[in-house]
Amino acid sequence: MFQGKSFLKEVDFTKEQLLYLIDFAIHLKKLKANHIPHQYLTGKNLALIFEKASTRTRAAFTVAGQDLGAHVEFLGPLDIQLGKKESIADTAKVLGKMFDGLEFRGFKQEDVENLAQESGVPVWNGLTDAWHPTQMLADFMTMKEHFGSLKGLTLVYIGDGRNNVAHSLLVTGAILGVNVTIVSPIDLQPQKDIQQLAKKLALQSQVKLSIRCDLDAVEKADIIYTDVWVSMGEESQTSERIKQLLAYQVNKKLTEKITNKDFIFMHCLPSFHDLNTEIMKEIKWEYNLDELEVTDEIFTSEHSVVFQQAENRMHTIKAVMAATLGNLFIPKI
Numbered sequence: 001m002f003q004g005k006s007f008l009k010e011v012d013f014t015k016e017q018l019l020y021l022i023d024f025a026i027h028l029k030k031l032k033a034n035h036i037p038h039q040y041l042t043g044k045n046l047a048l049i050f051e052k053a054s055t056r057t058r059a060a061f062t063v064a065g066q067d068l069g070a071h072v073e074f075l076g077p078l079d080i081q082l083g084k085k086e087s088i089a090d091t092a093k094v095l096g097k098m099f100d101g102l103e104f105r106g107f108k109q110e111d112v113e114n115l116a117q118e119s120g121v122p123v124w125n126g127l128t129d130a131w132h133p134t135q136m137l138a139d140f141m142t143m144k145e146h147f148g149s150l151k152g153l154t155l156v157y158i159g160d161g162r163n164n165v166a167h168s169l170l171v172t173g174a175i176l177g178v179n180v181t182i183v184s185p186i187d188l189q190p191q192k193d194i195q196q197l198a199k200k201l202a203l204q205s206q207v208k209l210s211i212r213c214d215l216d217a218v219e220k221a222d223i224i225y226t227d228v229w230v231s232m233g234e235e236s237q238t239s240e241r242i243k244q245l246l247a248y249q250v251n252k253k254l255t256e257k258i259t260n261k262d263f264i265f266m267h268c269l270p271s272f273h274d275l276n277t278e279i280m281k282e283i284k285w286e287y288n289l290d291e292l293e294v295t296d297e298i299f300t301s302e303h304s305v306v307f308q309q310a311e312n313r314m315h316t317i318k319a320v321m322a323a324t325l326g327n328l329f330i331p332k333i
């Protein structure tokens with residue numbers, strides 16, 4: 001059911017399969033904490049292809065692969081011919097003959113789909129402009145760890161509603177039965193086709209989805225989630241984004257509207273919550289802003305689970321790789 005399958009977008013797996021991967025990751029987290037080996041991929045070779053920068057995803061795939069007993073090879077944008085001198089299809093055929101599984105982080109969703117089609121081995125999407133599926137496993141695992149169950153939860157995402165993370169949250173919430181509200185200015189709301197897809201999935205799971213532009217929508221949040229205002233590849237739009245999203249910052253004033261005083265704050269990271277990055281120093285110089293999508297006060301508050309979320313990237317990626325490549329016995333789920 002999992003063996004040999006790729007994970008290119010959330011809808012590739014059913015609700016039951018995604019929930020299984022989350023529970024498997026919780027189990028793998030315990031094994032790791034207790035130093036119990038779990039080398040399901042001994043003798044396997046994995047390639048990690050990155051067109052865009054990454055800290056968490058690269059580190060998570062590397063450590064997860066090594067914990068599983070595999071050899072992991074990083075192929076960065078300056079290392080291979082991909083797309084520049086050799087087509088994705090030709091590269092996929094070559095890599096598929098040498099590696100047992102491929103991770104891809106890049107721009108176009110069609111590239112990761114093409115890689116899966118042509119390589120003949122499992123391909124895991126480590127983020128494209130369209131989706132961030134491995135992030136979703138970690139995020140919903142973190143919610144489950146925190147609240148005990150996903151049932152009845154309401155997630156409010158605030159910020160750029162048409163980026164990969166917002167689209168993935170909307171669709172994954174709809175599959176897994178978590179209510180999702182996206183709060184964004186009209187011009188940054190989720191793409192219509194993604195809204196349609198999520199609505200269709202929500203009919204089955206009976207969750208409420210809503211797309212709004214008013215900040216009062218945060219009132220019912222159990223989870224408040226934000227992401228950077230400018231995603232990788234869209235840097236030329238920084239100035240416009242800051243103007244559009246300044247009112248949508250997650251700060252004390254906004255979180256005071258939330259009724260559930262035990263709400264959690266989530267962010268996929270990296271985050272612009274202080275001046276300790278080169279980019280934020282430039283933003284400070286140009287726009288006189290100290291924080292963007294979230295204030296340091298909220299980011300470092302007791303509500304914040306962002307580093308638990310980051311750690312869970314590793315456990316969930318391990319679960320996906322083991323399930324799709326490790327010849328596990330998994331009864332029908």
Ligand code: CP
Nearest residue numbers: 054055056057268269
């Ligand atoms: N959240 C996430 O994907 O982080 P990286 O870009 O550092 O991999």
Ligand code: NVA
Nearest residue numbers: 163165231232268269
């Ligand atoms: N939306 C962000 C997510 C980074 C993990 C980006 O694509 O840059």
